[in-house]
Amino acid sequence: MAEHANAVHLIGRLAAAAEVRDMPSGDQAVVWRVVVNRPVPAARVRVDTLACVAWKAGTRRSALSWQAGDTVEIDGALRRRFWRTPGGPASRYEVEVAKARRIGARAT
Template sequence: MTMPLTPGEGHRHVMAHHNKVELVGRVSAVPESKALPSGDVVVSFRLVVRRGPHALRRSRQVVDTIDCTVWNTKLQQRVLRWEAGSEVAVTGALRRRFSGSGGGVVSFVSVEVLSCRKESSSAVASSP
C-alpha cells in the first residue's frame, strides 16, 4: 500500500507506515499485574523467543527475551492464567516507554499486546 507524500504529489509514493509485531515463544515467569499511580492496571511478562538459523550466523545468542505489556482487561485476565513455560503467540505493537528511577529517566522498548493465545506444544515446535 502506498500513499502520496502530499495531496498534490500523486506521482511520488511512500510505503504506508505500520507497527505490527507477531511473536511465538515461551513465557519466562508468571505474568504480573501492577496498579499504576494513575489507577490503570498493566499486566507484564517476558517472552523468550528462539532466533532463527539466519541469526545464528551473526551471533551466538540463540534466544531473545522480550518485555510485553497488556492493557486490555479481557486480555489481562487471559494472560494472568498463563504459567511459566507456557507456549504462546502474541500480536502487538512496539512501544518505547519511559520510566523515572533514582538516577533519572530510563527508556525501554516493549511489545504492547493487542491479541494473544496459548499454543499447543506441537504447534510451537513445528513453527519455523
C-alpha cells in the first residue's frame, strides 16, 4: 500500500502584500494569497487564488519583503482550519508553507 502524501507545490503571483496575523495563542503568522493560472485556457475560471500561511520566522520575513505581483514558488501542505463563529462552525483550506521564495519581480 502506498504511503499517504500531502504535498503542495505552487508557482504563481502574489495577489497583495503579505500580512502579519496575531493568533489568540500569541503566535504570529504571515498570510498571503497566490494567484495561479490554470493550464486550460478554455476553462471558464482561468486562475485559482490560494491562501498561504507561514509560521517559521525565516519564511515570514521573506514573505513580508515581497510585493504584489511578484512571482513566488511555494512548497507546503494543504490544511483545513476550523473555528467557531456566532453563526456556527466555519472552516477554510490554506497552504501551510514549509519553503517559499521569490523567483521574479513584478512587472512594472
